[in-house]
Amino acid sequence: MSRLDTVCNSVAKARELYRPMSPEIVLTSSFRFGSFDEYAKSCNDEFDSYVYTRGTNPTTSLLEGKIAELEGGERCKVFASGMGAISATLLTFLRQGDDVLFVNTIYSATSSLLKYMERYGVTWSSISSCKTDVIASAIKASTKIIYIESPSSQKFELVDIEKIAKIARVRHIMTVIDNTWATPLFQKPLNHAVDISIQSCSKYIGGHSDIVCGAVISSKKLIRQIEEFGFLLLGSTASPLTSYLALRSLRTLPCRMRTLECSVKVVIKFLENDPRIKKIHHPLCGDAWQRKLAVKYLDGYGSLLAIDFANPDLDRFEQFINSLQLISVGVSWGGFESLVLPAYRKTNSETVLKRGLDLTHVRLYVGLEDPSDIVSDLSYALDQAYGSL
Structure with missing residues (x-):
């Protein structure tokens, strides 16, 4: 082994040459010991x-x-x-x-x-x-x-x-x-x-x-x-x-959660006034006892909710999902982008009903886009699938 091999394989001792604002990524599988x-x-x-x-x-x-x-x-x-x-x-x-x-x-x-x-x-x-x-x-x-x-x-x-x-x-x-x-x-x-x-x-x-x-x-x-x-x-x-x-x-979790809380309230207010929506599932929409529990335990409201549609027609339900333009269909949630995730996937009707869910039950994550744009997208999709009010 030449000296060049030693240089390539050695690790310089850490010295305080800089003070990064962000934490360092310690990409190592193992650690060396001094004794x-x-x-x-x-x-x-x-x-x-x-x-x-x-x-x-x-x-x-x-x-x-x-x-x-x-x-x-x-x-x-x-x-x-x-x-x-x-x-x-x-x-x-x-x-x-x-x-x-x-x-x-x-x-x-x-x-x-x-x-x-x-x-x-x-x-x-x-x-x-x-x-x-x-x-x-x-x-x-x-x-x-x-x-x-x-x-x-x-x-x-x-x-x-x-x-x-x-x-x-x-x-x-x-x-x-x-x-x-x-x-x-x-x-x-x-x-x-x-x-x-x-x-x-x-x-x-x-x-x-x-x-x-x-x-x-x-x-x-x-x-x-x-x-x-x-x-x-x-x-x-x-x-x-x-x-x-x-x-x-x-670092941004507090400000993101405050923004998302404001946005979900805007979206819920829109959905509550739309007769094409049968039920909204969210602590803000619970009965008096549920609201009492929310006051006891919650210091704020997340932006994940679910909705059921008044019209049970599954073809119209699919048309609603396909008419969304800003809101994407996707699993998971919590990121920037608004998402929907239908519980019904064409072949799982029995499972959905067994879980006590409506076949038109769809989970909606309100993301960090402008809430007025999210409302506009929901309104457009509802109009396309169920007709204008």
């Missing part, structure tokens, strides 16, 4: 030391610290996807004979995971009611986890998470909530006795439709258990670049 003693100590404290990026990485650690602080938790672990975060949590704490109680309509992939886990002796049940006493009556002797979305997927209904969490603690049941809709800015479930909060950072936290990422936030004790099994052994590791992009987006 055997440092190596031994780091390996014995892998989750608070930098040994291997599959476990910890400085860029990702910075993101985890910020999300934990925003959510009001002691510790956070970031994953390669929201589903990675959900899977790691459920697989860490569930054992053969345990049951999971799903409250409200939840993300379909979460229920699919539990259906898969039936082969390992884990069972699940669901309750569609938002009433605390009805939810409590659905708890079994084998219930290990109560899994909540509040607001829920598709219907965006709220439950009294504090009361449910307190009932669960008395019975030594863990509570887990998917808090993606509200973000840590608009709802802090851990402050209301919930054990674990999960975020899909692909949505509002990412904010630009360019990352897939998830996070679990809880106490140091529970996160350590997830780190040792659900995270380390399943290997759903977020890349340092993904963590950097999430950090970039956190």
